[in-house]
Structures are given as C-alpha cells and as structure tokens.
Amino acid sequence: MIDVGMTGLSVRHMSLEYRVAGRPPIIALRDVSLEAEAQEFIVVLGASGCGKTSLLNLIAGFLHPTSGEIRVGGKPVTSPGADRGVVFQRNALMPWLNVLHNVELGLKLTGVPRDARREIARRNLALVGLADFACSPIYELSGGMQQRVGLARALTCDPVMMLMDEPLGALDEFTREEMQVLILDLWARSHKLIFMITHSVEEAVFMATQLIVMSPRPGRIVQQFRLDFGRTYLETRDARAVKSSTEFIEMRENVLDIVRATTR
Amino acid sequence: MMMKKTNPFAIYTTLFLLAVWYLTTRLGLINPVLLPPPGAVFRRFLTMLHSEYAGSTLFGHIVSSVRLVTISFLGAAAIGVPLGVAMEHSRIVRGMADPVVEFYRPLPPLAYLPLIIVWFGIGFLAKSVLIGVAALAPIIISTRAGVASVPNEMKHAALSMGARKVQVLLHVVLPAALPEIISGLRIGLGVAWSTLVAGEMVAATSGLGHMVLTASNYLETDAVVLGIIIIGIIAVAFELAIRAAQRKFVPWKGKA
Known part of the structure; x- marks a missing residue:
C-alpha cells in the first residue's frame, strides 16, 4: 500500500447503509478502500446504482459513512469544507x-x-x-x-482536491472532447488531486491515472487500473492519436468488458 | 416574464363590451337603476373628484383603501416569508404551523370576520388583521415551495466553498427561492385587495369598499359601478408593479 501521508486521499474500509424500519438495510457501498497520492487523476466508472455518486458525496462530506474512514490531506473528513472543491453535473x-x-x-x-x-x-x-x-x-x-x-x-x-460528479455528462460530444482536454490541462497546471465520476468508458480510460471500476448491488470496487493516456496526451497534445492507438483501444475494450460483466 | 404585444382580441373585446354598455343604456333597454349609463358613471367620477360622497372624496377613499391593503400586505409578507422559510427548515415549526395554515386557508374571510371583530374590535387593526390573514396563506405556501425547490447542488456547492449554514440560507436558499417568493407575494397582494370590501364592511368611514357598500344601500348604482372600476384599475396597477419587480429582481426566472 502506498503511503499517501499528508497530501493524498485515503478511503479505508468504508461502508454506507441506508436503514428503513421493517426492511433489510440497503447497502449502497460495501468495504470500499482506495489510496491516491497528490496530483493523481482518479476516475470512477460504473453502471448506475454502483454507488459512485455516494462515494463522491462521502468524500465531499455531504454524506456520512456507516463505517470506515476517509482522510484528505491527512485530515479525517467529517463535513463539507473548502479543502475539497466540487464540480456538479448541473x-x-x-x-x-x-x-x-x-x-x-x-x-x-x-x-x-x-x-x-x-x-x-x-x-x-x-x-x-x-x-x-x-x-x-x-x-x-x-x-x-x-x-x-x-x-x-x-x-x-x-482546494487540496477537486471532486467532479459527471461534469461532462450533460454536454454534447464535441464540447465533451474539448472539456476533457481542458480538464487535463487544468490538472497539469494546478497540480491538484482530481476525483472524477463518469459513465463514459472512453473518457475514463483517456483521463485517469487511476481508474476504478465499480459494480452495483452492493456498490463495491471490482477493479483498479494504473493508466497514463492522459499524460501521453499532455506530452503529445494529440487527443485523436491517443484515442486511436492500439493500446488505448485494447484497454477501452478490456474495461468495457468488465463494466458489462458487472451489470449482468 | 416575457414581454408580449397586447393581443388585439383583448382590445376588440374591451371596446365591444363598452359599446354594448353604452348602447343598451342609451336605447333605454335596461333600467338605469340596474345598469347606469357610462355618462352617469363619468359624471359621478367628476363630482367625486372634489365633493364628498360616503364620507370622503374619491381620492380620499382610494388613499384609505390603498393604505389599508398596503400595510396589511406588508405585515403578511413580514410574517409569511420568514415563517415559510422556518417551516421548511424545522420539523417543529412545520408541525405547529401547518395544521393551522391548512385549516384556515380555504375559509372565506367573511366566515371568520365576526371572530376578528370580537377579538380585535372594529378599528383599523381588525381590518388589517382580516386582510393580512387572508394574504398570509399564499405567501407561506409559495415561500415553502420555493425553499423546498432549491437544488441540493447549490447548497452543497456553497458548503464545499467553506460557507457556514447561515450563509447558505442567506446567500443561496433565499435568492434561489426568490422567484417563488415573489409569485407568492403577487398572489397574496391579489387576495389582500379582493378581501378589501369584506374588511371595509366593519364600521368603516372611508375606503372604496365602504363607498360601494354605502352606494348599494341607497341604490346609487352609478357610484357602485364607479367603485368597481376603480378597484379593478388599482388591482391591475398592483399586478403590473409586482411584474416589474419580478423582471428587476429575478431576471433569470425561466432561463436558468
């Protein structure tokens, strides 16, 4: 395990349950753990109902976990705060x-x-x-x-980190590609840790340095990847070349298979 | 609120109704006691500009009524908006106020007028309580709806920029609810104005409602019609004023 120390994000054995009287509890997230260093670009991908927005809301402090712990920059998260900037879909x-x-x-x-x-x-x-x-x-x-x-x-x-909840979800395809590149540039210049949610596999593979695939019922992490297509873009400045390279397409199909398997 | 050109059919209908009014009375088809001719109403208007009728000149009646309704309405707004906000924020306040508001809201003001006279006497206070209470319900209900419809994203955005809870209320919830609050004030002002005649049934010595009631007692229908027209014109003026406020204070309404 990496030591994220005073700068990164650390989520340890976190679960979130909703209890309704007279019914079995709904498990929104079960035993989620993840570690990220400062300046990483985490992207969370998953079908709807996999708890990705709950995970973001927990890190932002809008929700409180049933068990487990979240630390940002070494400090435990207990409420929303200016150390975590949030970008919403709309x-x-x-x-x-x-x-x-x-x-x-x-x-x-x-x-x-x-x-x-x-x-x-x-x-x-x-x-x-x-x-x-x-x-x-x-x-x-x-x-x-x-x-x-x-x-x-x-x-x-x-902020120490930026949380983005499907920030490009409501945009058309062209604007979306433009914004992906803008966010990558912003990330490179601001040296922030970014935590972004998306349901686009291509977007996730293109932007993430750490890609987290989640699965629904109960929401949990099923796979993590270390990627560097975003960094390749920042060096070459050619998004189309990155997205049409063989490695990119292979990874995209690989991730797509995993996401499909989680919804069956 | 979109600025629309006046619908020509609205003008045609108005002119047609005035023409029907003029012709039926002019040709003697209707007893002038039932419907006085436009000329008689206009003559009444001219006399009342300088001489008193039912205790005051026309201008005196207008000032008296507008003052009564304005004060009652401002009182209702000063209570209704904060109460509506509090009802959305506190389960206790909601539990205490909701049954009362929901019970009296559909009651006609004339039904509880006797109680208000017994409790508050027959002076200005009783009249303004009657009108204010009637205007209060729509203001509370719209304020609650406005506060409830503020998107969570807006509140969360403010919290994650370091805002304290009271700042979220002042800088996010209130401005975001403002379009619906103004709609509620608009309805409330309309209700206040239409409760005017009921309010001025209570031992009034001036006011447009008092003037109409006095005139009807003496079957002076020209004064009745004059009072109705003036009450209608002032209602339209109130409506236009609130729409102007809407354009000025919530220009984003319907666009965001």
Whole structure:
C-alpha cells in the first residue's frame, strides 16, 4: 500500500447503509478502500446504482459513512469544507450572480477582501478560457461554458482536491472532447488531486491515472487500473492519436468488458 | 416574464363590451337603476373628484383603501416569508404551523370576520388583521415551495466553498427561492385587495369598499359601478408593479 501521508486521499474500509424500519438495510457501498497520492487523476466508472455518486458525496462530506474512514490531506473528513472543491453535473451555479461573482463567492463567504478575491477569480476564469465573460449572466452561457465556470469556481478556494460528479455528462460530444482536454490541462497546471465520476468508458480510460471500476448491488470496487493516456496526451497534445492507438483501444475494450460483466 | 404585444382580441373585446354598455343604456333597454349609463358613471367620477360622497372624496377613499391593503400586505409578507422559510427548515415549526395554515386557508374571510371583530374590535387593526390573514396563506405556501425547490447542488456547492449554514440560507436558499417568493407575494397582494370590501364592511368611514357598500344601500348604482372600476384599475396597477419587480429582481426566472 502506498503511503499517501499528508497530501493524498485515503478511503479505508468504508461502508454506507441506508436503514428503513421493517426492511433489510440497503447497502449502497460495501468495504470500499482506495489510496491516491497528490496530483493523481482518479476516475470512477460504473453502471448506475454502483454507488459512485455516494462515494463522491462521502468524500465531499455531504454524506456520512456507516463505517470506515476517509482522510484528505491527512485530515479525517467529517463535513463539507473548502479543502475539497466540487464540480456538479448541473444546477449548481447561482443564476442571480454573474460569472465573476459566482467564481469569487467562496472567497467572499470566507471573508477574503474584495480586491484579493477578484484577482484570484479573474485568474481562474482565464485558466478556463472565460476571461472575457466575467460580467455575463450565467443563464446566457452555453452548457459547456457553464461547466467551465463551475471548474473555475471549484479552483478558487485552492482546494487540496477537486471532486467532479459527471461534469461532462450533460454536454454534447464535441464540447465533451474539448472539456476533457481542458480538464487535463487544468490538472497539469494546478497540480491538484482530481476525483472524477463518469459513465463514459472512453473518457475514463483517456483521463485517469487511476481508474476504478465499480459494480452495483452492493456498490463495491471490482477493479483498479494504473493508466497514463492522459499524460501521453499532455506530452503529445494529440487527443485523436491517443484515442486511436492500439493500446488505448485494447484497454477501452478490456474495461468495457468488465463494466458489462458487472451489470449482468 | 416575457414581454408580449397586447393581443388585439383583448382590445376588440374591451371596446365591444363598452359599446354594448353604452348602447343598451342609451336605447333605454335596461333600467338605469340596474345598469347606469357610462355618462352617469363619468359624471359621478367628476363630482367625486372634489365633493364628498360616503364620507370622503374619491381620492380620499382610494388613499384609505390603498393604505389599508398596503400595510396589511406588508405585515403578511413580514410574517409569511420568514415563517415559510422556518417551516421548511424545522420539523417543529412545520408541525405547529401547518395544521393551522391548512385549516384556515380555504375559509372565506367573511366566515371568520365576526371572530376578528370580537377579538380585535372594529378599528383599523381588525381590518388589517382580516386582510393580512387572508394574504398570509399564499405567501407561506409559495415561500415553502420555493425553499423546498432549491437544488441540493447549490447548497452543497456553497458548503464545499467553506460557507457556514447561515450563509447558505442567506446567500443561496433565499435568492434561489426568490422567484417563488415573489409569485407568492403577487398572489397574496391579489387576495389582500379582493378581501378589501369584506374588511371595509366593519364600521368603516372611508375606503372604496365602504363607498360601494354605502352606494348599494341607497341604490346609487352609478357610484357602485364607479367603485368597481376603480378597484379593478388599482388591482391591475398592483399586478403590473409586482411584474416589474419580478423582471428587476429575478431576471433569470425561466432561463436558468
């Protein structure tokens, strides 16, 4: 086992059960353990009902485990906190605030003075390519641009890790490929640990350094892979070449077989 | 709220009804006591601009009624919005307030008017309690619906940016619920205004409701019709004011 020490993510023997009086408990997650160092890109893949969103909600602190322990940067997780930035699939931006005010909201709430937080927010907007949209209302942006705002916002409190719950799930195919590359660049530049959920096998294999395949009923981890297609992309800057290479296709089919087997 | 061009059929219908009103009364098809001609109503309007009728000039009646309804409505809003929020946040508050609100909500205000007179007398307080209580229910119900419909993602996003619970309430829940809160205020203001006549049945000395009731006692239907028209015009003005507030404060409504 790797020693993730003070910088990474450590989930140990974690289970989550829902108890309803008069019925057998529903086991959402059973004995999930995973370790990741800082600057890793974890992708969790699995059919619906495999507990991947529950796992993210537990790490974010929105849910509490029935048993087991989660540590982020060495500290046990007990509640939501600014050390874990979260990007949601939809519905999470504040439509009454413009782009800049959305991105700086976290800093405003934690009492960072106006000029300082504006500067950080503008820098993060530039990172996601939205420097010119600071004053636009959220509802005038396309879905892809809204997700970029979500990314910039999650970066703004300078978290130890970023949690992404199917951030590209609601986007069309072209926007999705563009955003995959943007997130990889953001990851390389910000040196953050990323924990991302997806149901796209290709996306998972392309982006992950650590790919976790989960299976439903009860939700559990069935397989883990160490991959480096994302790093290859960052060196070559050619996503199509990476995704059409023989190794990539073999791995993709391999993972697809495993995911299919879990739903039978 | 979309800005729409006025539907031409709305204008045609209005003109048609005015024409029917004018012709039936002009040709003597209807007894002027049952329906006074437009000219008589207009003459009543002109006289009432400067001379008193039922205790006050027309302007005095309007001021009196608008003041009564505005104060009652603001009181209902000041109680209803916080109570609605509290009912969604606390099981105890919900348990205590829900049966009361759900029970009295469908009651016609005239049914509990006698009780309000017994409890609060016949002054301004009784009238504003009657109108305020009627306006309160839709405000509470819409506020609750607005608070309940705030997406969890928004609240979670704020918490994972380091927000405290009270900040989530002030910076996320209230603004996110604002469209529905304003809808509730809109319905509440409408209810308050339509309860006006009932409120002014209680020993009033001025007000549009009082004016209509007095006129009907003396069968002066021109004053009755004038009062109805003025009550209707003010209701439309209230409605337009709230729609303008909606466009100003929740421009994202229906777009997010």
